[in-house]
Amino acid sequence: MEHYTMNLTLKVWKQKNQNTRGHFETYQVKDISSEMSFLEMFDVLNERLIEENREPIAFDHDCREGICGMCSMYINGRPHGPWHGTTTCQLHMRAFKDGDTIVVEPWRANAFPVIKDLMVDRGAFDRIIQAGGYISVNTGSAADANAIPVEKEKADQAFTAAACIGCGACVAACKNSSAMLFVSAKVAQLALLPQGAPEKKSRVLDMIDQMDKEGFGSCTMTGACEAVCPKEISVDNIARLNEQYLSAVLTIDK
Amino acid sequence: MLDSKVPAGPVERKWNDYKGHVKLVNPANKRKLEVIVVGTGLAGASAAATLAELGYRVKAFCFQDSPRRAHSIAAQGGINAAKNYQNDGDSVFRLFYDTLKGGDYRSREANTYRLAEVSANIIDQCVAQGVPFAREYGGLLDNRSFGGVQVKRTFYAAGQTGQQLLLGAYQALERQVALGNVTMYARHEMQDLVIIDGKARGIICRNLITGELERFFGHAVLLCSGGYGNVFYLSTNAMGCNVTAAWKAHKKGAYFANPCYTQIHPTCIPVTGDHQSKLTLMSESLRNDGRIWVPKNQNETRKANDIPEEERDYYLERRYPAFGNLVPRDVASRAAKERCDAGYGVGTTKQAVYLDFRYNLINKYGRAEASRHGIENPDTETLVRLGKEVVKEKYGNLFDMYERITGENPYEVPMRIYPAVHYTMGGLWVDYELMTSIQGLYALGECNFSDHGANRLGASALMQGLADGYFVIPYTIGNYLANEISVKPVPTTHEAFEAAEKAVSDRMNHLMNIKGKQSVETFHKRLGKIMWEKCGMARNEAGLKEGIEEIRALRKEFWNDLKIPGEIKEMNPELDKANRVADFMELGELMCIDALNRTESCGCHFREESQTADGEALRIDDQFQHVSAWEFKGDDNWELHKEHLEFELAKPTQRNYK
Numbered sequence: 001m002e003h004y005t006m007n008l009t010l011k012v013w014k015q016k017n018q019n020t021r022g023h024f025e026t027y028q029v030k031d032i033s034s035e036m037s038f039l040e041m042f043d044v045l046n047e048r049l050i051e052e053n054r055e056p057i058a059f060d061h062d063c064r065e066g067i068c069g070m071c072s073m074y075i076n077g078r079p080h081g082p083w084h085g086t087t088t089c090q091l092h093m094r095a096f097k098d099g100d101t102i103v104v105e106p107w108r109a110n111a112f113p114v115i116k117d118l119m120v121d122r123g124a125f126d127r128i129i130q131a132g133g134y135i136s137v138n139t140g141s142a143a144d145a146n147a148i149p150v151e152k153e154k155a156d157q158a159f160t161a162a163a164c165i166g167c168g169a170c171v172a173a174c175k176n177s178s179a180m181l182f183v184s185a186k187v188a189q190l191a192l193l194p195q196g197a198p199e200k201k202s203r204v205l206d207m208i209d210q211m212d213k214e215g216f217g218s219c220t221m222t223g224a225c226e227a228v229c230p231k232e233i234s235v236d237n238i239a240r241l242n243e244q245y246l247s248a249v250l251t252i253d254k
Numbered sequence: 255m256l257d258s259k260v261p262a263g264p265v266e267r268k269w270n271d272y273k274g275h276v277k278l279v280n281p282a283n284k285r286k287l288e289v290i291v292v293g294t295g296l297a298g299a300s301a302a303a304t305l306a307e308l309g310y311r312v313k314a315f316c317f318q319d320s321p322r323r324a325h326s327i328a329a330q331g332g333i334n335a336a337k338n339y340q341n342d343g344d345s346v347f348r349l350f351y352d353t354l355k356g357g358d359y360r361s362r363e364a365n366t367y368r369l370a371e372v373s374a375n376i377i378d379q380c381v382a383q384g385v386p387f388a389r390e391y392g393g394l395l396d397n398r399s400f401g402g403v404q405v406k407r408t409f410y411a412a413g414q415t416g417q418q419l420l421l422g423a424y425q426a427l428e429r430q431v432a433l434g435n436v437t438m439y440a441r442h443e444m445q446d447l448v449i450i451d452g453k454a455r456g457i458i459c460r461n462l463i464t465g466e467l468e469r470f471f472g473h474a475v476l477l478c479s480g481g482y483g484n485v486f487y488l489s490t491n492a493m494g495c496n497v498t499a500a501w502k503a504h505k506k507g508a509y510f511a512n513p514c515y516t517q518i519h520p521t522c523i524p525v526t527g528d529h530q531s532k533l534t535l536m537s538e539s540l541r542n543d544g545r546i547w548v549p550k551n552q553n554e555t556r557k558a559n560d561i562p563e564e565e566r567d568y569y570l571e572r573r574y575p576a577f578g579n580l581v582p583r584d585v586a587s588r589a590a591k592e593r594c595d596a597g598y599g600v601g602t603t604k605q606a607v608y609l610d611f612r613y614n615l616i617n618k619y620g621r622a623e624a625s626r627h628g629i630e631n632p633d634t635e636t637l638v639r640l641g642k643e644v645v646k647e648k649y650g651n652l653f654d655m656y657e658r659i660t661g662e663n664p665y666e667v668p669m670r671i672y673p674a675v676h677y678t679m680g681g682l683w684v685d686y687e688l689m690t691s692i693q694g695l696y697a698l699g700e701c702n703f704s705d706h707g708a709n710r711l712g713a714s715a716l717m718q719g720l721a722d723g724y725f726v727i728p729y730t731i732g733n734y735l736a737n738e739i740s741v742k743p744v745p746t747t748h749e750a751f752e753a754a755e756k757a758v759s760d761r762m763n764h765l766m767n768i769k770g771k772q773s774v775e776t777f778h779k780r781l782g783k784i785m786w787e788k789c790g791m792a793r794n795e796a797g798l799k800e801g802i803e804e805i806r807a808l809r810k811e812f813w814n815d816l817k818i819p820g821e822i823k824e825m826n827p828e829l830d831k832a833n834r835v836a837d838f839m840e841l842g843e844l845m846c847i848d849a850l851n852r853t854e855s856c857g858c859h860f861r862e863e864s865q866t867a868d869g870e871a872l873r874i875d876d877q878f879q880h881v882s883a884w885e886f887k888g889d890d891n892w893e894l895h896k897e898h899l900e901f902e903l904a905k906p907t908q909r910n911y912k
Contacts, residue, residue, distance in 0.1 A: 017825075035526045037659075043531055043775070050773045050819050050828065058827060060319060062492040064532045066655070067417055068323040083658070090658050115463060116825050119319075123440070126320050130432040134425035135384045139304040139724045142375075142382035146339060149393025159386035159411055162418060166322055195384050 069165030079169035131210035170225035176217030184241035277736035284309035290472035294321030297699025298478030300723025303426035306435035329416025357707020487782025519676035520586035615641035687730035708857025770815030
């Protein structure tokens with residue numbers, strides 16, 4: 001792979017806090033190596049801004065290996081940028097060429113208010129999990145791990161759903177800002193496993209209820225969420241959720 | 255005097271006897287007791303959830319935007335447990351023995367035994383929570399093997415075991431939040447510990463969104479804040495990982511044990527340039543199928559695939575014929591450094607070796623597949639094609655990650671890898687009950703020092719974090735809190751809270767008012783370079799002494815020339831970083847002092863003065879069979895306390911992997 005350097009124009013969303021109007025600010029960055037990660041390019045820019053006594057750009061990031069779900073940039077109209085199945089932190093500058101203009105925005109959704117610049121508050125996701133995204137089992141009361149065999153195919157599907165990193169790209173990509181892919185991944189994971197069966201009705205109803213309360217929109221199955229999900233979570237999980245939801249609504253004893 | 259409070263009696267019975275006699279707190283009294291948990295990784299989330307289930311009032315804190323993001327999430331390979339589901343001879347004793355030996359006989363025997371004992375319960379608990387471990391076709395749990403061990407005892411969920419375990423603990427935690435038993439404070443970072451009458455009674459936090467300082471009371475405080483690998487700047491840790499919570503406790507009286515024990519993981523993607531912000535691990539499991547080599551010629555310029563077989567040096571297989579590419583992490587890392595230092599390194603920086611899958615791809619997987627498909631005398635091309643499919647199934651996500659980062663296709667060319675800082679075995683000194691040398695202050699998970707000695711085995715970090723949180727602290731904390739039931743919550747207007755908050759506020763003002771020329775990042779990089787060169791994979795007396803002087807000089811410069819933009823009372827990531835780096839500067843010095851003091855080599859701590867004729871680590875048991883616990887006595891001043899290590903069940907021997 002040939003290494004090269006590039007000069008770029010960045011248009012980045014700047015917003016002081018939740019109550020202030022934001023705007024795009026334009027920056028020129030020079031001599032960016034094709035070996036850098038996208039966030040390292042931001043590191044370089046921020047170091048320069050500090051040197052010039054200007055305010056650095058605030059953005060969320062932590063593990064920088066694509067698993068913590070903290071990074072959340074909307075790059076050129078696509079959550080996490082141009083590479084398929086990749087988080088912002090794993091996107092590398094090889095994806096761009098000399099002279100490119102790159103537009104970077106925060107996730108935009110009513111349920112994810114902007115905290116500062118490119119940082120948003122995703123507390124709504126935690127509250128949806130609090131509503132029922134768990135199995136109610138206290139420590140110490142578990143039976144032997146092999147007491148209940150689980151069909152391998154089901155276990156594998158549960159794992160694939162559980163791979164969700166809670167980044168919120170699905171919400172950012174959705175024209176309705178729906179959180180259905182996120183919610184369905186957790187509902188499906190726990191519904192596929194026998195351990196999750198006792199609470200399956202209340203879980204799906206409570207989680208959907210909380211999702212609505214948080215201000216996420218409805219799902220119209222356009223599949224934009226799946227297309228941008230860095231962990232390639234499938235919309236099949238939304239079908240599983242719908243099945244769970246329908247059956248719960250019709251049969252739950254209130 | 256250090257009292258480890260290890261219970262009397264045979265090692266195998268200590269924990270059971272302890273549990274049978276430990277003091278209890280009745281449910282009505284638990285509701286009156288408040289517990290602070292700092293950090294929400296495996297140790298913190300499991301402890302917070304479990305203590306809340308028991309009835310304690312819990313306040314949990316993390317600096318990330320959600321407890322689900324703690325760096326436990328990034329653990330790849332798996333979690334050990336002595337289940338013996340494979341019927342291959344595993345037992346509590348074997349897991350205990352492997353862990354103790356892997357740690358080069360520098361851990362506390364009773365703690366390590368307890369870890370092995372509770373390991374099986376962890377798997378039961380996680381399965382009940384819905385953690386989707388890998389399974390076999392019969393529906394039962396699958397296991398894989400890991401370095402330095404002869405049984406298959408590692409439970410896993412693809413290359414994302416840490417993620418799945420953490421989400422299990424996170425969900426248990428969120429359930430308790432919903433029930434009102436835990437109050438969760440995200441984007442809050444602990445800045446100081448509050449001590450009243452010699453007991454830990456609270457913490458001061460910075461609200462990372464508003465920049466305000468906030469005070470919190472607790473009858474006890476649990477530090478579950480992880481390791482300090484980021485003192486090296488470049489490591490496999492997340493960007494935010496830091497030592498601040500533990501360091502503040504240390505400066506208030508908690509001893510810091512074995513700070514020089516740092517694990518350098520042999521297989522990470524090498525540094526490409528000065529812009530590099532972190533390093534990425536390639537799982538230890540890859541060494542099962544990869545062969546590590548360098549060219550036989552120094553300063554080789556040909557591409558890897560153009561170098562003929564007879565001009566390749568498979569140095570691990572050459573030096574360690576018995577274990578070959580599967581020697582423990584510390585041994586593999588030192589061997590790679592030795593080759594690169596001698597001028598045999600590869601890549602543009604010459605600081606890398608090859609990890610090559612072609613041999614097994616063709617001979618192991620390609621031939622097996624060919625035979626399965628009934629292909630006779632297959633040509634190399636066919637073997638490569640067939641082998642590739644198998645390798646993809648086993649390691650596909652890791653290969654993809656490698657390609658994203660380097661732009662090279664590891665199916666076609668060997669990976670370039672180099673050792674990187676990964677885990678810290680040292681940490682706050684704790685007794686058998688996980689209490690530090692401050693009453694009512696506990697340390698769990700990577701934050702403490704006790705279970706892994708001088709080198710941690712693969713798949714044991716997850717085990718320890720969850721053991722401490724789910725199964726140890728819920729018992730041991732009762733022994734302390736039983737005596738606290740009549741203590742009323744102290745109002746945070748108490749003078750001790752006032753004083754602690756003022757000290758934090760003064761320091762922040764000091765940092766902001768330096769108004770120098772250099773950014774935090776510049777200082778952190780320079781500190782990391784000193785640590786890596788002087789207190790990294792190999793250490794010697796002269797280098798460590800230089801390191802100490804260089805760190806002191808750098809610290810002085812830091813406090814005179816640091817530049818932080820923005821204000822205190824607002825979101826200010828640069829100020830947060832400066833706070834952390836200021837503490838790393840002090841820790842770095844203590845690490846060098848500890849490494850200088852321990853003139854033996856053990857596990858990952860390699861003193862060049864103490865090696866065998868063929869360059870292996872040489873322990874000196876009669877002088878160093880102890881834990882070095884350092885007490886802070888003022889700037890640049892520490893007093894050493896020693897905890898002698900007793901071994902009843904497993905007598906120390908020299909490790910040999912030849």
